[in-house]
Amino acid sequence: MDNPWIRQNVALKEAHAELLTVTATRNHRLQATWLDPASGRQEQVTVDVSQEHFPSLTPMLPEVAWDEREIHDVFGYVPEGHPDLRPLLRTPRWPDNFRPLRDQPRARPTWRDAEPDNPALTVEGDGITIMKVGPTHAGVIESGHFVFSLMGENVLNLDAHLFQNHRGVESLLEGQTIDAVGAMVTRICAADTVSHQTNWALAVEALAGYDAGATLTLDRILLLESERVVSHLNDLAQIPAGVGFQVAHQQALAIKEDWQRGLQRLYGHRFLFDTVRPGWVASVDPENLLRLVHAIGRSWTPWRRLVEGHHGFNDRMAGVGVTTRAEVVRFGGQGVVARAAGKAFDARTLLPLYQDLRPVPVLESDGDVRARFAVRIHEVEASLRLIEQAAERLRRQTTPRDAHWRPPDEVSGQVVVYTESPHGLNVHEVAMDRGRVLRYHIRAATYRNWPLLAHAVPGNAVADFPLINKSFELCYSCTDR
Amino acid sequence: MSHIRHSLQIRHVDAGSCNGCEQELTALTSAAYDFQRVGLDWVASPRHADALLLTGPVSDPMARPVERVWAAIPAPKWRIAFGDCAAGCGVFQAAYGIHGGLPEADLVIRGCPPEPGAALQQLRDAMQAMAPHPDHTVGG
Structure with missing residues (x-):
């Protein structure tokens, strides 16, 4: 010390x-x-x-x-x-x-002619079974390798070997020009793409001393919150699938599909790729987005009643995969996972971007699958309200949209920027030297949450792992890079 | 081998994707596209598969697992590259950690990510076109 x-x-x-x-x-x-x-x-x-x-x-x-x-x-x-x-x-x-x-x-x-597996941490002793899952999976999911130590059905230890999808993104970004970075940052992770794009834009704008105007900011909020709705709807669809509640799974996928078709119609992309750049943002007629929000509400409300009124489903989620507030704090847990355990942190409350919209963190206290499910439900509704507020303000804006600002060629310096992605606090540390990237570090919320997941699983039945995993719903690509 | 016209059972492997392709593949199973109605489905084991569908630019740790999955699929069999990364034209093509997509793909579905409606149509077209030429051998 x-x-x-x-x-x-x-x-x-x-x-x-x-x-x-x-x-x-x-x-x-x-x-x-x-x-x-x-x-x-x-x-x-x-x-x-x-x-x-x-x-x-x-x-x-x-x-x-x-x-x-x-x-x-x-x-x-x-x-x-x-x-x-x-x-x-x-x-x-x-x-x-x-x-x-x-x-x-x-x-x-020149890669060595060897197996890619690193040694796993396992529990040894009489009656212990080692169960390896991945890196390829039986369904459609990202690649990860999980080594479980089991006693009967109970998980004693989970050793998560991620980085199967490691591309070398940070290294690739070094030396790139401002114009080249955007397309790569967009594709770090499809679920958090707007958050990554916005971080890059904020970094360049901060280094160049550019102050984004009200319209640009409001348009970015529309995109960030629209992305949260896509991602949360995806996760809300996957959690019922984890317990075989197919009606809730399919209906949530249908709502997500309607939302994404709307985004495709308005912004030209179902995941909002390439919609934010330094000094620029894709913009739509706020009226059209408001119509989409109202249309979604018609299928959302009955779905919410279905899942909240289903006692079997709620019993199945309660008490499973618990992370306590103390563990969240100790491991630096972020996003839905942290708020479901009672940690009141949401980066939107600190971002000048959201200024006077004043989002309030959604909190639960049990830290189990049910709490994470509930936080997402409330956050979808909060995001739809934020979209309505931002769209209303844009509609009332009488000043013309800000002209497209082009960053100067000679941007230099180092900055740490962040946004609240659908998965939590998403941080980029960017160093530039005369318009080229010197160093680019990406620290997504899921990087902090993976060790927490490995900590939450022991003590549960192995058959509950899919349910717990889906309730965390951590992206691999953000972590592996 | 005319069964391919009616049914194509697919094993999916992600090798460095951003999860955009995976989400669109999941959308194919949803009521909006319902790809099972035209005989397409995901299978949990390569032994049950007619085709390998690959997403991502092939990260190094996944290169061997991809080869093993391909070797485990009984012939006749097909390779499908799904998305620009697997097609070898994604933005991460020059990164040190990747091998650059799926070589010798029988079907390439472009897009970043591919739009599910268009992808479903390409899969259906390919099921018709693949049928007369199912002559790949094991490990080929």
Whole structure:
């Protein structure tokens, strides 16, 4: 604790700050950026990497366990005192000394002729069964590899091996021009694409000193909230599927389909790809979006009555996959998962973007599948109301839409920006040098929530894993990058 | 092999997708598209499959699992590249971690992600077109 890096970071955590990012750079420096949820101010702590080592924060702050393992894999800096320094992104197929973010590879590496699996953590003893799931799956889902240690039907341990979908996005972004970045950032993750796009736009605008006007801001809120509706409807459809409640599953998919067809009609894309750029946003006649909101309400209300009135379904969700508020705080959990356990954090309350619309975090306290389901239901309705408010304001706007601002070619500097994606606090740390990306770090909410999921599953029956997993509904692509 | 005209059983593997393709594949099962009505379905095992449908640009950790799934599908069999990444023309083509899509695809469904209505039509057309040429061998 006498180390200033550890002391300062622990002090910020104890002062209830939210960790935004822990990033390393090629010039042997680490930087932690924290957010004070009371004031919205950011605080930064830095440390030098000395002879390839830096003091690990993980024993005091377990939420950075993965960040430090990642830094070890992609930079080769060793977190001294880390309790579990197994590879996270690195696989046995990576060549020796392949440190992609440190060495800026110009070509693809020559992969070793080896299996990609990293060693799994399992429980050993009489009567214990090891069950491996993935990386390919029986249904249509993203790829992940899960190793369960079971005693009968009870899960003793879950070791989640993600990063099967690791593309190398951060490395690819380095050296790109402002015009080239947008299409890539859009496709980090389809479920949180608007949030990623908005982060990139906010980063460039902040570095260039551009102040987005009211119309631009309101149009972005329409997109961010429309995306939340798509994503939450998807998750609300998947949770009943996890217990075989097919009517609720299919009806929710039908509502989602109607919503996406509306977005396709208005914005030209069912997931809103390529709708936000620095200084620009796709805009529609607010009247048309209001009509879509009203149309959705007609099928939403009966669906909500169906799922809330079904006792069997609600009994099935109650008490399953519990995460407590204390665990959420300890692991830095975010988004629906955190709010369902009673942690009142929603980045929208801090964003200048939302100014006087004043969104209020939706809270539940039980931290189980039912609570996560309920938070999403309330957040869909809150998002539809926010869309109505923003659209009403746009309709009343008498000033013409802001002219398209083009960022200057010579944008330089470093900034940490964030939005509340459908999955929670989504952070980008962007460093630019004369209009080109020097370093781009993406820390999605799901990165924080995956370790929490692995923690919530033990103690439950293995047959409940799909239900618990779907109630967290964590994206792999945001995490794997 | 005319059964292909009436039924195509598909094993899906994601190899680095952004989850957009997966969501649209799930939409195909919904009432709006209901792809089972034309004989299409997902199967849980490659042993039951006629085709491998791949999404994503093929991330390195998934390269071997994809090969194994393909080897486990009995001949005759088809490869379907779903989406621009699997087609080898996505935005992440130059990233260090990827192999660049599905080689030798029998059917390429473009789009980022493909729109489900159009994708369903292409799958139906392909079911008709594939039938006379089902001569791939195991591992081929």
